[in-house]
Amino acid sequence: MFGGEGGLDLKVLATYPFLPEASRYIREEGPPLEEVLEHRAFGNSRHLAKEKVFSSLESGELPELPMSSPPECLAALYAYPLARILVSCVGDPFLIRRFSLAEASLARRRFSREDPAFLMQLSQALRLDSSIDGSYRLHFSDFLEATKRLRGKEWKLINHPVQSGYVILSREKFLRVLEGHLRNRFEEELPLEVNEFLLEAFWEDVAKLREMLQERKSNLQSTDLGRITVANFPPCTQGLLATVLASENVPHQGRFALVSFLNNLGLGFEEIYRIFASVPDFRESVTRYQIEHITGRISGTEYTSPECSTMKSYGLCPGPDSLCQRITHPLGYYRLKTRTMSRRSETGSMAKAPTPPEE
């Protein structure tokens, strides 16, 4: 749909490599991926792909790629699937989120330079039910899906004009919605299946990325929470804390689980508030209220953090590790791990972990 008569516009495909037309081109017309992975002629593509992944992890922003000649366009086009393969080889959920976010926000920057009619073509190619007449119109279910992680009144459906199934949006909002849609889609699609051949091709970068991720994690684990040892957290709350500290959106249930967990470990309102306040785009009022509520500052009732089965049903359990097999509550995990660790280190100075609540 974006090229005339057989000749697809390569530049469009390279700019928006996530379009179905782009993958069709790679599948049917361009050189096969295997070749791109191995052949010297595609060294540039591989280089761009790595750059994408590394900078998404480091800065969260993707560089603009040169696209002034057909070879440059081809390199940029192939950099997209290659980067996704690399991310999939690493397979780390945090990297997947960072990469998806960065790739989606790059797309938004590019969308913002397009005229309305072309933008419409793009959004329809993304299978969004949209149209334009003066303002942008998008089917409300597409809107809900794309904005499911944006909180705040300005993103609630009710605060938009809705007519015969369509939400009426300003251009600025429409672009944000496209970005949200892409981000969700990327995250859902990754990781792709990888095989030995691919792992082989990227092994050096995979190792380097893993190392960086590990480093980030140990930085996190030594995050100073006073008496509490983050390294002893179960995978679920450790992941939630990491997400919060990376200024990423945590769904309501997740915030509840984390705050109540920290609170049950003995952290008070002030301490928990300080952790959250260190997050750059921390929305003061909402979170402050939530923390006050959960820690019982408002009502006097403290909440008990949810047990594993509840965590699982909210999709907050990233998959149990071996220690998880022996417990039914995240607090139990912390207690067990703290006990074994302190026995091992023989210092005995570890904090006494609270007992999990009666179930």
Place this chain on the structure above:
Amino acid sequence: MEAEERVRTTLKYLKAKFKQYYETTPLHLPPRFGRREYGFIFFDGGYIQRHLAFSSEADLYSFLRSRLPSHIYHSAAYYENPGAPTMGEKGWMGADLIFDLDADHIPGSIGMGYKGMLEAVKDQVIRLIDEFLEQDMGFKSSEMTISFSGARGYHVHVRHQKILILKSHERREIVDYITGTGLDIDFIARSEPFELKTYKERSRTLKRLRIPTPSEPGWRGRASRGILRWVDQMSGLPEEEALVEIRKLEGVGQARSAKIYDTLFKRLGREQALERVRSGVLDFLPRAGGLSIAAQGVNLMKGVTDEPVTSDIKRLIRVIGSLHGKTGLMVVPLTRDQLEDFDPLTDAIPPIYSHETIRVHIQKGIETDMMGETFNLKRGKNRVPEYLAIFLMCRGMATLVSGTHDEESEETV
């Protein structure tokens, strides 16, 4: 002893009736029948039995006829393995969008009586369908299945390709939309500068409150219509009463209510006041008063629906055409047009229930309407038409008096 015996014969009677019903009346089974989970509650009490799947409708019917459940449900969702015991193994594929309106959720429904309550719920379900589902969300009548719930409310099942895959959070947004939850008043009423006043080299901008016009899409137009309705209501009241109502607005006290009343109905007059509102201005009122009125306009237009039912994507919902075990009434499929004249206490009575009278023992005096007739029943033994007897027995308000041997015996409770 005797009471126990009566309960037993009552149950036996109801089971026979339900059996006869299911032998003669087809259910309205949902599309993707085989991908749904089914759940049942039985007369003998106990828990809901769920996680059942049927590969053919015939299998379901033979299950019904042999096990005689008192309540029958299917999942709003469809699954890869609907019969799997846990949600994880089921493999969720999508779910209808369900709305449930029950008398319990209608403000002020207590004290209306059964009939009055049912009318109030019906008004709300009509608003839900016309204003929200059709007008705003654009669903076609062919994409909506409406039913009377068999007790005190109505269900709407929406099956539109694009909404089937929405998850809980997105569905909750839809509920918030309908119930007016989280509406930002700035989205409705905004102050805008309209005049620059300069006085001795000092300038001051005058602001006025702009509100939407009635025909705007979504909640803006709806709020405007709400404000109009409120002004209209106030204009119909004697001054004293109107002042009491106006004082009920948030942030409006004695002085302000008098000012609002004077501006609306003395300075402007009803027609002019309505005209100003229609044109989208509320500048003739003190700003705070205007905002309170805008908020009140929103309040008047809030829709009603039960939040957990819509946002739970694994919920079970009553099968249309089945009997409600707590009333003996049918879960009746309805079109939007049929809804208008639908009278549950006549139209939801299964045709197999007869008009012949049978003898029941009534626990507590009760007055009720059924089949267009009013029954005033006293505690103790009564002869009532079978359809009423079944209704009362299902509700646990009566037991069957079997045979004749206890005709003269003393009543014991």
